[in-house]
Amino acid sequence: MISATRGWLRRNRTPIAVGVGVVGAGYVVSQYVLGKISDARERMSGDRIARENLRRRFEQNQEDCTFTVLALLPTVTDNILAEMETERITFxxxxxxAAKLARNGEPHPSELGSGPPSVTDDDRSMVSLQSESGVHASQMGIPSVTSAGDGPQDGGQQAQKARKTKLQLWNDLKISAITRAFTLIYTLTLLTLLTRIQLNLLGRRSYLSSVVSLATGGVEQSTISLENHDDDNPDQAYGNDFETNRQYLTFSWWLLHQGWRKIMLKVEEAVKEIFGPLSPRDDISMQKLSELTLEVRKKVEGATEEDRxxxxxxxxxxxxxxxxxxxLKESGMTTDASSASATTSPALRRLLDETSDLIDSPPFAHVLTLLLDAGFSTLIDQKVAQQAYKAPAVPEVPDLDAPRITELHDPxxxxxxxxxxxxxxxxxxxGNGVPNEYLQAVEQVRDLEAFAAVVYSSNWESEISPIKDEGSFPGKDSPRGPESVITESPPQEEVVAGQDSVVDVGTASTFESAWGKAVDTPEKPT
Incomplete structure (x- = not known):
């Protein structure tokens, strides 16, 4: 039996050796393939987790932008309301x-109701303004009038003087009321865009800082879990240079205290030119009001796409x-001229230069136009149309391609x-609405989130190196044009899906490129 077995093995030793080799090779290959599949699954899982964390951080960043605008808006609103005292002119x-009626022994305008046949057009205008705006001396803290016992008039000359004063007040009221509302819309829109740029630039720095620190922390870190620890570690808030970031954010002071005034003067000039010829006795249709508003916007923003x-x-x-x-001094960041060196620090200089490039870029102008469309539509096509012209309410989610309300109705x-x-x-x-319907309307414009996503994901290649070099940012001697800023894709594909926009969102994922390089860093031989 043993000899027969030995003989069979000798006769078949070649096929047996081949069979064992094939089985062994098959086992090795299968284990290698299974290992590669397992590695690929882990990488895909890591990519998915990283994308979800990036998306979560991006969405949280946009919520922070909304709360920041709501926190800053009352400051600039108070400045504008104090500068343009529309209620005081009304009073x-x-x-x-009241003085004229007291001298003539007639009842106060509030007692006139809808106005008897003997009431003049100016009287009806005053009654309408009082009833619609609800402005009274007790609400404004303005002392009551005591001129009811004035002496007799000096004839036609004094009456003419009083008449001119009254017409001038009506003209001042007209210009003040319209300019103030329009200025607030422009300021709200610009503050929204500035805040999105600032917080998304800092959010990008914070994210990339965490990626690089995790990727270079050791070979044992094979995957990246990009959890947001900003609340737990103040030093990580918006990057690794907290003081520079604080200084950068305080530059919104300029719009809140200086920039709005320049906007107001530009808007006021346009309002005087367009609305100036109107008289308080005039009737104005919804269509005419929309056309005049559009003319003001053309004067302020530009009449053509090229002008805008x-x-x-x-x-x-x-x-x-x-x-x-x-x-920096007015915002409390510095106390004397000796501290002015912060303005020339490379990190702050780089942030300000990139912000300037973004503001001067064509996508900024495009998105600003869309946001202003939403703001003015809320004011004219919704609030004024419903409250003054008794037009029906429009849907909560407006369709920008739908006909305007003035084309559907003829109030x-x-x-x-x-x-x-x-x-x-x-x-x-x-400025002070709770909830603020105008801010909600502005933030419903999808191009705003697309623009924020572009800011968040742009210039990652140039950002990684300064972060790894512990903040050695290039200075202003190497300026970047707007084209180098608005060229990358947003981290969220759904932000701009199915939407036409001039914002260049690209096709490749900047996040995948930067994140992939960070992950590959520990695997490279040193």
Missing amino acids: ELQQQK QASKWLEYLLPPQEQEELV KPVKLPIVLAIFTRQAHSI
Whole structure:
């Protein structure tokens, strides 16, 4: 038996050896393939987790932007309301009317109701303004009038003087009410865009800092878990240079205290030119109001697409370089001139330069136009249309391609003071509304989130090196043009899916490129 077995093995030793070799090779190959599949699954799982963490951080960043705008908006609103005292002009008109009626022994305008046949057009205008705006001396803290016992008039000359004063007040009220509401819309929109740029630039630095630190922390770290520990570690908030980031964020002071005034003067000039010829006795239709508003916007923003792209908004949002020290001092970041060296620090200089490039870029002008469309549509097509012209409410989610409300309805024209009263009241809603419907309308524009995503994911290649070199940022001697800033893709594909936009979002994922390089760093031989 043993000899027979030995003989069989000798005769078949070659096939047996081949069979064993094939089985062994098959086992080795199968184990190698299974290992590669397992590695690929781990990498795919790591990529998915990283993308989800990036998306979560990006979305949290946008929520931070909203809360920041709501926190800053009351400051600039108070400045604008204090500068343009529309309610005080209204009260002066009420004083004049009350004094005239007292001298003539007639009842107060509030007792006139809808106005008897003997009431003049100016009386009805005053009654409309009072009833629509609800402005009274007790609400404004203005002392009551005591001129009811004035002496007799000096004839036609004094009456003519009083008449001119009254017409001047009406003209001032008209310009003030419209300019104030429009200025607040422009300021709200610009503040929203500036805040998105600032927080997304800092959010990008924070994210890349965490990626690089994890990737270079040791070979044992094979995957990256990008959890947001900003709340737990203040030193990681928006990057690794907390003081520089604080200084950078304080540059919103310029818009809140200086930039809005320049906007107001530009808007006021356009309003005087377009709305100046209107009289308080005039009836104004919804269509006419929309056309006049559009004319004002053309004067401020530009009449054509080329003009809007060429418009420069940087002077309203950031100070000139020679006044950067003033901004830091006024915002409390520095206390004397000796601390001005912070304005020339490479890290802060780089952030300010990139912000300037973004503001001067064509996508900024495009997104700004869309946001202004949403803001003015809320004011004119919704609030004024519903409250002054009694038009039906529009859907909560407006369709920008749908016909305007003035094309769907032809409401009856109303007196100009009624419209002015709506503008007066809506100015407070734009700046201090809770909830702020205008900010909600602006943030519903999808191009805003797309623009924020582009900012968040742009210039990652140039950002990684400075972070790894512990903040050795290039200075202003190597400027970047707008084209080098708005060229990358957003971290969220759904942000711009199915949407036409001039924002260049690209096709490749900047996140995947930067994250992949960070992951590969520990695997490279040293």
